Amino acid sequence: xxxxxxxxxxxxxxxxxxxxxxxxxxxxxxxxxxxxxxxxxxxxxxxxxxxxxxxxxxxxxxxxxxxxxxxxxxxxxxxxxxxxxxxxxxxxxxxxxxxxxxxxxxxxxxxxxxxxxxxxxxxxxxxxxxxxxxxxxxxxxxxxxxxxxxxxxxxxxxxxxxxxxxxxxxxxxxxxxxxxxxxxxxxxxxxxxxxxxxxxxxxxxxxxxxxxxxxxxxxxxxxxxxxxxxxxxxxxxxxxxxxxxxxxxxxxxxxxxxxxxxxxxxxxxxxxxxxxxxxxxxxxxxxxxxxxxxxxxxxxxxxxxxxxxxxxxxxxxxxxxxxxxxxxxxxxxxxxxxxxxxxxxxxx
Amino acid sequence: xxxxxxxxxxxxxxxxxxxxxxxxxxxxxxxxxxxxxxxxxxxxxxxxxxxxxxxxxxxxxxxxxxxxxxxxxxxxxxxxxxxxxxxxxxxxxxxxxxxxxxxxxxxxxxxxxxxxxxxxxxxxxxxxxxxxxxxxxxxxxxxxxxxxxxxxxxxxxxxxxxxxxxxxxxxxxxxxxxxxxxxxxxxxxxxxxxxxxxxxxxxxxxxxxxxxxxxxxxxxxxxxxxxxxxxxxxxxxxxxxxxxxxxxxxxxxxxxxxxxxxxxxxxxxxxxx
Numbered sequence: 305x306x307x308x309x310x311x312x313x314x315x316x317x318x319x320x321x322x323x324x325x326x327x328x329x330x331x332x333x334x335x336x337x338x339x340x341x342x343x344x345x346x347x348x349x350x351x352x353x354x355x356x357x358x359x360x361x362x363x364x365x366x367x368x369x370x371x372x373x374x375x376x377x378x379x380x381x382x383x384x385x386x387x388x389x390x391x392x393x394x395x396x397x398x399x400x401x402x403x404x405x406x407x408x409x410x411x412x413x414x415x416x417x418x419x420x421x422x423x424x425x426x427x428x429x430x431x432x433x434x435x436x437x438x439x440x441x442x443x444x445x446x447x448x449x450x451x452x453x454x455x456x457x458x459x460x461x462x463x464x465x466x467x468x469x470x471x472x473x474x475x476x477x478x479x480x481x482x483x484x485x486x487x488x489x490x491x492x493x494x495x496x497x498x499x500x501x502x503x504x505x506x507x508x509x510x511x512x513x514x515x516x517x518x519x520x521x522x523x524x525x526x527x528x529x530x531x532x533x534x535x536x537x538x539x540x541x542x543x544x545x546x547x548x549x550x551x552x553x554x555x556x557x558x559x560x561x562x563x564x565x566x567x568x569x570x571x572x573x574x575x576x577x578x579x580x581x582x583x584x585x586x587x588x589x590x591x592x593x594x595x596x597x598x599x600x601x602x603x604x605x606x607x608x609x610x611x612x613x614x615x616x617x618x619x620x621x622x623x624x625x626x627x628x629x630x631x632x633x634x635x636x637x638x639x640x641x642x643x644x645x646x647x648x649x650x651x652x
Numbered sequence: 653x654x655x656x657x658x659x660x661x662x663x664x665x666x667x668x669x670x671x672x673x674x675x676x677x678x679x680x681x682x683x684x685x686x687x688x689x690x691x692x693x694x695x696x697x698x699x700x701x702x703x704x705x706x707x708x709x710x711x712x713x714x715x716x717x718x719x720x721x722x723x724x725x726x727x728x729x730x731x732x733x734x735x736x737x738x739x740x741x742x743x744x745x746x747x748x749x750x751x752x753x754x755x756x757x758x759x760x761x762x763x764x765x766x767x768x769x770x771x772x773x774x775x776x777x778x779x780x781x782x783x784x785x786x787x788x789x790x791x792x793x794x795x796x797x798x799x800x801x802x803x804x805x806x807x808x809x810x811x812x813x814x815x816x817x818x819x820x821x822x823x824x825x826x827x828x829x830x831x832x833x834x835x836x837x838x839x840x841x842x843x844x845x846x847x848x849x850x851x852x853x854x855x856x857x858x859x860x861x862x863x864x865x866x867x868x869x870x871x872x873x874x875x876x877x878x879x880x881x882x883x884x885x886x887x888x889x890x891x892x893x894x895x896x897x898x899x900x901x902x903x904x905x906x907x908x909x910x911x912x913x914x915x916x917x918x919x920x921x922x923x924x925x
Contacts, residue, residue, distance in 0.1 A: 313775030313784055314768070320749050320787060321766070406741050461667060530762065537757050543737035546706050548810065549730025549758035594745045594790065 328592040328600070335591070335603035342610040343388060347380045349618055386509040386574055387610040387626075389517045391584075393570040395605020396528050396598050397563035398581025399588065403539050404559055407465035408641055411582040412447075412567045415472025418578070419479035420450025421571035426483055426498050430490045436512025440572040447568030450475060451560065462542065504577030504627030506613045517569040524562050525602065531559050532598050577627045579634020580608050586641075608633075655682045656732060656813050656846065658703060662712030665695070665702040671710065672698040673870040680814075683844040685837065687857040690867035691891050696850045697738065697818050699867065703848070704735035704816050730758035734812035736803055738819050742791040748802050749787040752777055755809030777808035781835060797828035804832065808839070814846040815839075821851065829853070833860045858882050858905040866890050882906040 347359045352375050354362075361367050362376040398411040412418055424446030428434035434442070454475050458468040483502065487495050501508060534555035537545040545552050567581070584605035589596035591604070612629035659679040666672045673695040680686055680703070688696040701707045703714055705721040713720045721729050734755075742751065755777065756770045778784040781801040791799060800823060807815060817836070821829040833856060839845050851857045857864060858878040865875045866882075868890045874881045883906070884897045893910055900907040 313779055314771040316784075316787065317749060317753075317775045317778070318768075318771045321753065321771070324750075403743065406743065408744065533757075533760075533762065536754060539741065539743040540751075540754065541737065541739065541741035543701070543706050543735070544740040546726070547704055547730065547735035547737065547807075548754070549725075549727035551726050589745060594747045594750055596745075
């Protein structure tokens, strides 16, 4: 520990850290631009095509052009807002779960939190013919109850990520069975509606649910960014996090609650769009370099959902629910993940 | 280094329905290397976790400079007292530099994120543990010995006057065990850092400890210098092992030679009979 070496090394440490931070900042900015581009693109294309300058003019209210304004603001903007909001919510919630539980499989859509939200949301749609507040509330309640159920079942002197994932898969199957029962009982028209909803699509958003999600995002995304600091300690395990001076229980509870609310509200808006929460975090980490960031994960989530919706609406012969496209992209990733997790002997 | 006073009074610790450590009093000598030894499940790791406030006491208290650690802000404790747990978790894809940097957590805040002081502390920790050339490597690529040194580097980066380590040599071969204990001794000698280690190997414990605490069934059986504590009688009591204690040919500290039931030379058996 001679001083001369320290100075030299401190420079190396500083430049390494700055390079990493720069890369993360560049990637995040590029992702933000891609998201913006996808938003504009979604507003442009369709049976009534609107050129990009007109889209921007309409959004910024630079000129009055009734037909364009109607198409851009009333028809397509809700879809864009949904894709953006749901994508960010899924991306952030997914990566928080994965980091908290230290397992790439521990995303809320994989362990049954999304299915739990769906059970109550579908019930309220099919059985109660409920309005938007009730659907939002039911999905939220479903997500909270399911997460609590998994937590209690997986608790044994603490939570291990592996046990959480396995029990989550069990709970997920249970929820899917209940959904099957509800759909089977519904009449044909309702069942078809429920099935579309269950695959998850951004085109179906109710105004009330959407507004709730967007307001929640304005509050919860900054909160998540503040909680990224304790999350970086929690990732090292409870003991190490406590030794570093982090208040483990409080931080974990806050992070879990935040993710569960995001999942519940996004399910209420767009149904359970599968695989987005699972893949957004790992993709963001590939891009930003080791460490990753919640913001980048949220933006990747938005890119996936907006991109998948563009494909589902315009690149296939007949429009599809968004979830079909994310499923086709996400499932092979899941298989790859399972294969590599086992090969490296981790996963728990 | 400022001097500190870490002690426990009437400390009772446990998990679920069982008390592991009951009504224990201990004072950790300041500026020295203390090694806690004992058989499996004797409560030595539990005691260490209790001292580092990883476990809430069921009775009694742990005092750091006269204040109960439970009453202090976590982050204030973490600036003075560091702990390397038995099985810390390395997040997926994390690099050595990033991991060691996380040791700076208690010195940073919501607004004060990273300073030149942090860079210096990380660099010093990398340098001291000989891991400076690994700084950009991923943890997953490292050998067990390298990985353990990186974890120690993270604990060093925390820059605390007291450092507690829970069985830091477990996954290391004998060479790396000695290297790690030499490193901890260097740190102790260079800056009077107080070091507390839970260790399985009695002979290494005798060699490196200034102060040994021998535990059995949640209580302290003996404590003091290795020469005072590690006698055949104490080892037999604590570990239930019949043994001889001879001077270590290198350090002169006590060295435990187990008897066992086989392989004893004939003249030894006769002499003992």
